[in-house]
Amino acid sequence: MALLEVRGLVKRFGGNTAVDDIGFDLHEGELLALIGPNGAGKSTTFNMVGGQLPATRGSVKLQGTELLGMPSRKIARLGVGRSFQIAATFPSLTVLENVQTALIAHRRKVYSFWRSARDLYVQEARALLQQVGMSEQATRPCKELAYGDVKRVELAMSLAGSPRLLLMDEPTAGMAPAERNALVGLVKKLVRERNMAVLFTEHSMDVVFAYADRVIVLARGQLIAQGSVEEVRRHPKVQEVYFGTGRSFQDANKETLP
Template sequence: MGVLLEVIELHKSFGGVTAVDGVSFDLQEGHLLAMIGPNGAGKSTCFNLINGQLRPDRGKIRILGKDITGMKPRHVWRLGVGRTFQVASTFLSMTVVENVQMVFISSHRKLNSMTKKVSNLYRDEAMELLKLVGVEEQWDRPCGILAYGDLKRVELAMALANNPKLLLMDEPTAGMGLKERLKLMELTARIAKDRNIGVLFTEHDMDVVFSHADFIIVLNYGKLIARGTPTEVRDNEEVKEIYLGSCATGT
């Protein structure tokens, strides 16, 4: 496995507030890297810098050695960076399979084919992904009537339709019950290993983080204060004091 993502001395300020302050880390292919920290630590800003929604003041971002710093989101996406959001982002009036087909259509630059019936385009490929994430039986239902856990699985299928090398997952289990959270992350981990996808995710549920992350980085006030395996981060005194508190010590 090689280095997939390199973040080098990333800086971003908004007015007089420093949101990201010299953050550096890397992510290997096939690994799950959790980015944790209290609210306002800079996690969302880091995500938005990586996928091109924001441009850094200083620093570099590389995917498989290619400098993507400051690229627009659509260009970053075409290089193989997928993303899911804290609030599931789907076309609620369209069916489950149509949502995934839309990503295939965009990925293959066939939006001009929208004059044709969408059901004729990439239907088999979309159904394969729905089967992979476990919602193939709901293929013909509008996304707007799905249970939230199923909606998150559809969003995962949509993120996979672009055949990503890197998957950014912002609070992937937000709004889900404990069993649903663990199942979704088990599924994500299995897909990442099978397809050699690097996954960078933020998460407030420490059970999810310590159960599924290969490595963890911890941010606080825009600075990276710790990195390592789940065991190393759990035992880090600064992390215990600043972020995990009593959760880390079991009290």
């Protein structure tokens, strides 16, 4: 049984159909990329799965539990984590305090003036920072970090709820190529270690083809292809959507070589 089952997902805005009858599965231990050109319906699909946007019709089930209609906070309690295009950290707090804040929120801990929040979940926060390679910068304010390191802190925060499913919206946006590969390589390592599933949107085809286990492709609100990286890379409809007729991802890669 798949961890996540999406069936017949539809979203209409007035007379415009932004997503039209999309369905796919996502399994534990799998990194699934959701790609497509601008206006394909990626963000709309992504936000319906995460509960930020209501669906017009369809079904999104997490191990048999229907998520459509649930508020996003309740979906998070079921084991669904989320990261965003723009890193959602607290710049004035230290790296450690950011992760502690996420742990406090996920565990719904109420603390009093007699016990500082700084005393809560210190070891758990340090363990998460160790996993994302940020333990040595635990005492630095987030505002002092390079953007790639901020994204690592956000990743640690998204792991605070021990998610079974992690939704990552454009995780490498604004990052240099080396930073992109380092971050998604780390995510793939965590997917294997934690046996969780990740659904991510991404514009960098280099990242998608290097790290995704499977790929689903949208165009004009419809699912036009899904399968392994090689199956999608060679799919004529995908090549047409991205490049028009007569070109391929292989041709585009050759053109970028010195």
